[in-house]
Amino acid sequence: MTSVVIAAHNEAAVLGRTLRTLLADAGPGEFEVVVVANGCTDGTADLARSVPGVTVLELPEAGKPGALNAGDAAVTGFPRIYLDADIGLDAAAVRALAAALDGPGVLAAAPGRRLDTTGRPLLVRAYYAINRRHPAYRNALFGRGAIALSAAGRARFGRFPDVVADDLFLDSQFTDAEKREVTSVATVVATPRRTVDLLRRLGRVRAGNATLRAGDDQVRPARRTSWLVDVVLPRPWLLPAGVCYAGLTVLAAASARRPGTRERWGRDESSRRPEGDPMTGAGS
Template identity: 40%
Template sequence: MMQDKMAGSMRLCVIIPANNEAALIGGCLEAILASDWQGGGVQVIVAANGCSDDTVAQARGFATAFDRLGWHLEVLDLAKGGKLNALNLADAKVHAPIRVYLDADVTISRGLLWQLADALSGPAPRYASGKVNITAKSWLSRAYARIWRQVPFMSDCVPGCGVFAVNDAGRARWGAFPEIISDDTYVRLSFAPQERVGVQASYEWPIAEGFHNLVKVRRRQDVGVDEVAQKFPDLIENDDKPDFPLSRKLSMALHAPISFAVYSGVALVSKLTRNRNAGWSRGR
């Protein structure tokens, strides 16, 4: 009876996979609570997986705050680590027609949930994300971010880094999340470019700190994209990654030579070391 009541009242579900995110899960949940959402009940599922810190306790401490809004927070304490397993188990508990997949280190703006829901309100399959604000602390990572945010794929497309959302018809495009490195690439390419919507509301997405960690994460990203192309070649026709012309690169290099050198160095080392283990790495 409780599940039937929830299914009828929830309009949007936020799924947050989390592995040892005790230091960040609070900020992520506080941003959700501060949302200007007015569209009915919200279901939030924190899929804590393989945590050795107090991520679970930190997240469960927000239950009362969600209850006050008439929203529902559920924290899954999963012994087994792994983002894909966490996503699949959380997906099985969704009682809302719109799903937002949110990384635990991401901080959303007040208007993001509402704008995503509006973009996904029709019956046709749709994918949506907000305007990403790449953040970093160290000077080197800030330099990398300065160029990365200008790369055509990041500035002209809907990359969905750290946040992507789908409606019911869109979620029907795939079954369980497959065991792959890049779940966001897999989902994005499950939709044609005209089925992807970018909304104006923003979110903050932190990147790895330091050269070594930037290389690790960049290598993982590149290998993850290659893996999707190899395992799901039919999805590649949906790839709308624009060219990165030499003229644009030269312009960036002239305007920000140090930042461009950092970005190019990370890309080059990542390419030269691509055969190394590209398992999951947050670089923090």
Template identity: 40%
Template sequence: MTRTLSVILPAHNESAWIDGCLGALCASDPLPEGWLAEVIVVPNGCRDDTAARARAWDERFSLRGWHLLVEERAEGGKLGALNHGDAVARGDVRAYLDADVLVSPPLLAELTETLATEAPRYAGGTPKIAPQQQRFTRLYTRFWTRLPFVTTGAPGFGIFAMSAAGRARWGDWPDIISDDTFARLNFTPQERTRVGAGYSWPMVEGFANLVRVRRRQNAGVDEVAAIFPDLLANADSNRPSKALVLRLALRDPAGFLAYAAVALAVRSPLFHNRSRWDRGR
């Protein structure tokens, strides 16, 4: 019996990123025997040529036996796009991918193999942060990538996936900021897996953008905690200890200062987000 992996890709004004994202998907290794893939791109509220660029990949996906579907929505909003993608998806396994992420060739196959189960399971890849342009961003990233949230568990930023039984744990996506936090916390730590294959995820550039995005991320976590407090029981116990932060700071004082400056500025009223979906670019 043939089974399907559905990759759902919401995209809002992603003209600069969509070709790279779809090119990486199209270059993926074959899925396990008996599996096919469909890629569902949901351009939402776009004012650029994201949808046209996505449709241009149809023949290349067809040549490798994958189905590409581009479903435009006039209304912007990531959660609406996720719900639309889920409504048309046929997959036994569902992967949710950001348009600025580049998957490595083995990632989809490893996620599919891990989630080819009747049990509720969640999986993500191993994040690799794309090269940064600005020195401050490089310093911040160097420290941030040594924290337990990044180095352990399955954080899920950029891409996450789940089995059919896992996706059945809720209906429509709620209208919240942090879909990845909500999805991850619907699974216990024992139900979550990080596979070895990686993906490239871009860090936003510059102090002000890092503050805005960090503030949005914090607001997203707080929102999930307020609306779905029962999910907090599934939170990772990977908050960095003071001793670990001190060791990392002594090893990389410049990185620590950059990270601390952003953390302190997040509390300042000077860096209000332009919208609840602001990604800093």
């Protein structure tokens, strides 16, 4: 049995779609799905309970690490998939991720990623023109919204630490040879719909990554010039986008240094659209 853990904080707008996509073609008892509604003030828990085959836990306080730990304690199966509440992953994709873990020495797997920039403003599109080509995402576990671990992979660490960058933490637990990017599967990651939302998210992510790196020397170091050396210089036509990328990165770095950035919820709300909205897309 494959276990799926979904940490959900006020995700009523998108969680129903995620659960139905996951379970639509699943066989009876094939997946063990646990949704951990943490600090919710909307109908997240009730919505999850309305989907047959889903177990729901409720935590009074918001916090993804606590939700992941609670979900881990509740599930029993492997492989184990940690899925973001707004990311669509169907049964075939789950099977493909699980199959990748059967490879020799493979302990962790993640899908490819497809960035949805439809209708986004110029600066957002420019930023992701560089981001989608950034080598940091090659054979990485972060930035997809879905990570699969084998039993041996999960045994690499104890509880999830109280950090923002949970996917970067998981990535740091494994060597490149122990990870596998399953390119036959791709999650659709919706990008922010406004530049201000992008900056808010980048500031939060940068602050979270810096905190994790400061306390864990296993985490891959950031290569600040990679966007230029590895992306723009081999593709000179991307220079205008690179200038935008650099400018937004500098602004995000300044935001990350402010004490309040580390405490604020950094989720991009603009990409979380209710079902039925023609602009709906999975967020990150």
